[in-house]
Amino acid sequence: xHEIKSSKTYRDKAKEAxxxxxxxxxxxxxxxxxxxxxxxxxxxxxSKLPAKTKKQMLEVGVVLDDVSQRSGTFIQMDNTPVxxxxxQEGIEVMATSQALEKYDWLSDYWWQAVxxxxxxxxxxxxxxxxxxxxxxxLPGSKTIYPVQACLYLTKARLAQNVHNVIIAEEDxxxxxxxxxxxxxxxxxxxxxxxxxxxxxRGAKVTFxxxxxxxxxxxxxxxxxxxxxxxxxxxxxYVIMKxxxxxxxxxxxxxxxxxxxxxFNSILAAPPGSNIDLGSQAFLNATGAKxxxxxxxxxxxxxxxxxxxxxxxxxxxxxxxxxxGLILQGEGVIHAIPELKGNLAGxxxxxxxxxxxxxxxxxxxxxxxxxxRTEATAVIVRGxxxxxxxxxxxxxxxxxxxxxxxxxxxxx
Amino acid sequence: xxxxxLSIRQLTVEVEGRELLHNIGLExxxxxxxxLFGPNGSGKSTLLMAIMGFPKxxxxxxxxxxxxxxxxxxxxxxxxxxxxxxxxxxxPVVRGVKTRDMVAACLKGQxxxxxxxxxxxxxxxxxxxxxxxxxxxxxxxxxxxxxxQLLAQKPELSLLDEPESGVDLVNIxxxxxxxxxxxxxxxPIRKRKCMGLIITHTGHILDYVNARTGYVMxxxxxxxxxxxxxxxxxxxxxxxxxxxxxxx
Numbered sequence: 001x002h003e004i005k006s007s008k009t010y011r012d013k014a015k016e017a018x019x020x021x022x023x024x025x026x027x028x029x030x031x032x033x034x035x036x037x038x039x040x041x042x043x044x045x046x047s048k049l050p051a052k053t054k055k056q057m058l059e060v061g062v063v064l065d066d067v068s069q070r071s072g073t074f075i076q077m078d079n080t081p082v083x084x085x086x087x088q089e090g091i092e093v094m095a096t097s098q099a100l101e102k103y104d105w106l107s108d109y110w111w112q113a114v115x116x117x118x119x120x121x122x123x124x125x126x127x128x129x130x131x132x133x134x135x136x137x138l139p140g141s142k143t144i145y146p147v148q149a150c151l152y153l154t155k156a157r158l159a160q161n162v163h164n165v166i167i168a169e170e171d172x173x174x175x176x177x178x179x180x181x182x183x184x185x186x187x188x189x190x191x192x193x194x195x196x197x198x199x200x201r202g203a204k205v206t207f208x209x210x211x212x213x214x215x216x217x218x219x220x221x222x223x224x225x226x227x228x229x230x231x232x233x234x235x236x237y238v239i240m241k242x243x244x245x246x247x248x249x250x251x252x253x254x255x256x257x258x259x260x261x262x263f264n265s266i267l268a269a270p271p272g273s274n275i276d277l278g279s280q281a282f283l284n285a286t287g288a289k290x291x292x293x294x295x296x297x298x299x300x301x302x303x304x305x306x307x308x309x310x311x312x313x314x315x316x317x318x319x320x321x322x323x324g325l326i327l328q329g330e331g332v333i334h335a336i337p338e339l340k341g342n343l344a345g346x347x348x349x350x351x352x353x354x355x356x357x358x359x360x361x362x363x364x365x366x367x368x369x370x371x372r373t374e375a376t377a378v379i380v381r382g383x384x385x386x387x388x389x390x391x392x393x394x395x396x397x398x399x400x401x402x403x404x405x406x407x408x409x410x411x
Numbered sequence: 412x413x414x415x416x417l418s419i420r421q422l423t424v425e426v427e428g429r430e431l432l433h434n435i436g437l438e439x440x441x442x443x444x445x446x447l448f449g450p451n452g453s454g455k456s457t458l459l460m461a462i463m464g465f466p467k468x469x470x471x472x473x474x475x476x477x478x479x480x481x482x483x484x485x486x487x488x489x490x491x492x493x494x495x496x497x498x499x500x501x502x503p504v505v506r507g508v509k510t511r512d513m514v515a516a517c518l519k520g521q522x523x524x525x526x527x528x529x530x531x532x533x534x535x536x537x538x539x540x541x542x543x544x545x546x547x548x549x550x551x552x553x554x555x556x557x558x559x560q561l562l563a564q565k566p567e568l569s570l571l572d573e574p575e576s577g578v579d580l581v582n583i584x585x586x587x588x589x590x591x592x593x594x595x596x597x598x599p600i601r602k603r604k605c606m607g608l609i610i611t612h613t614g615h616i617l618d619y620v621n622a623r624t625g626y627v628m629x630x631x632x633x634x635x636x637x638x639x640x641x642x643x644x645x646x647x648x649x650x651x652x653x654x655x656x657x658x659x
Contacts, residue, residue, distance in 0.1 A: 363487060365513075366491065369492045372488065377509060381508075382543075383506065385509075
């Protein structure tokens with residue numbers, strides 16, 4: 001097991017917060033999960049992982065047989081990093097413990113975008129953390145292909161505690177695709193993931209996260225993003241498979257002039273799924289911009305789609321859009337868009353809509369010769385097809401593939 | 412002598428319990444184009460919707476025979492697959508669904524991206540393929556998009572609900588051209604198979620599309636049948652009041 005260097009202050013704060021419930025989401029009893037497990041062997045060549053494992057990772061966008069279109073790879077199984085590699089100069093990819101050993105300065109970033117005492121989950125990550133990934137783009141370097149990272153749960157009732165740090169140095173461009181999944185389709189598990197993003201002046205980061213869990217897994221990611229002047233952060237999140245309980249509310253702070261943050265979320269909740277997903281953007285510098293878009297579909301599960309934009313500086317602009325479709329059953333979609341403006345001259349707006357597919361639209365497609373089922377599928381596919389500005393075409397295609405691969409389950 | 416391909420017999424249609432069409436009868440032979448005239452609310456669109464098979468339009472009496480088959484009880488999509496297509500007066504916006512996806516759906520796997528691009532070029536909609544269908548489209552763009560979809564669908568019977576309304580004069584010529592292609596107007600008459608039933612308010616479309624028969628609808632009934640140009644000239648000169656008088 002890797003020991004994580006962390007200061008006593010954080011440990012003390014974490015201990016104090018270890019019983020602090022989260023402000024949102026159903027409480028998860030941490031004592032019902034195993035805190036650690038045996039180490040997994042290092043895989044120098046991840047293409048030699050078992051075919052079933054690779055297939056599951058592929059479903060969440062992690063390609064192991066041919067990594068020619070990836071600029072780096074990180075894999076963590078349970079609580080052990082089992083592979084990290086890079087294929088492009090100017091990019092660093094390694095386990096967090098290794099990065100903390102290598103860079104003393106990393107402690108300056110540790111728990112700066114997410115507070116260690118946010119709730120018992122962040123506290124648990126501090127007190128029981130087992131790596132996670134460190135990805136850094138050096139100043140001016142631009143990735144052509146994305147870095148891929150996979151956080152994989154294999155052991156039953158395991159609590160996976162990871163702490164990721166992503167730094168895009170000035171004028172760099174970094175694309176990351178992260179897949180989080182589980183080996184078992186039925187075993188319970190808990191994924192606690194802290195991710196801290198630092199987008200420096202003029203840097204651009206796209207972060208595409210695809211989750212595929214099972215009906216017994218609880219998930220509590222805690223994400224903070226700090227965007228400096230002229231920086232851009234684009235976050236895409238997809239969950240189309242069942243999950244017992246997922247609650248997350250990533251928070252971005254635009255601290256530099258003209259910083260831009262975009263969140264796109266595509267959520268599907270089959271029966272039994274409980275998803276509470278939000279996105280928050282604090283526009284704290286002149287000219288900062290944000291766009292928060294979510295598309296939620298339920299076929300019986302429950303989705304809370306939150307969005308919060310706060311304008312705290314002149315000439316900031318933000319738009320929030322929550323749209324939900326209740327396809328069948330007793331699904332629930334609760335859209336909670338919130339805007340807060342703290343001074344004149346800001347421009348914040350939102351739109352939210354929850355409902356069923358309009359019969360008029362179905363009939364329009366049926367008049368073109370499609371059956372009712374085909375027409376519904378076309379409309380659902382369109383609904384989930386969020387055009388993501390700024391996402392490289394390759395990643396757009398991968399995101400679309402991930403969504404389309406699960407559409408049949410949704411239908 | 413061409414065969415009768417669409418035969419509507421004593422058709423009575425209700426919408427939400429209210430009878431809107433009464434004992435309608437008309438026949439269209441293979442390759443023919445017919446025109447429906449009538450003031451607002453006379454039942455023209457209702458007739459097209461009923462022929463297309465929209466569930467809201469309940470046929471309470473009479474029959475629709477298409478290609479020798481009684482389609483009165485057939486569903487909307489079954490009718491479309493049998494060869495009936497419709498261009499809508501005010502089609503819905505389907506958010507997220509690209510124009511390209513709609514054309515692909517109409518092609519039913521019978522064409523590729525190149526075919527879609529060609530149809531878009533022809534309809535002057537090349538820049539619209541990756542836009543959401545009908546979202547933010549002008550009146551003319553909507554009509555051209557409808558025609559483009561029908562050209563992909565290739566129905567034998569096209570029901571066109573005011574294809575020229577909201578279209579400027581320059582674009583009416585293009586719409587006319589697309590209708591002529593859809594209705595195989597460039598084929599010799601005896602070889603022509605495709606049929607059209609077109610609603611027009613202004614009659615402008617008759618400057619571009621030849622039609623054999625015209626009907627006047629008033630209060631849910633067909634009250635007059637004849638040469639469409641003659642009917643249009645009468646309406647232009649004397650208005651529908653003359654039709655009302657004529658009925659008396």
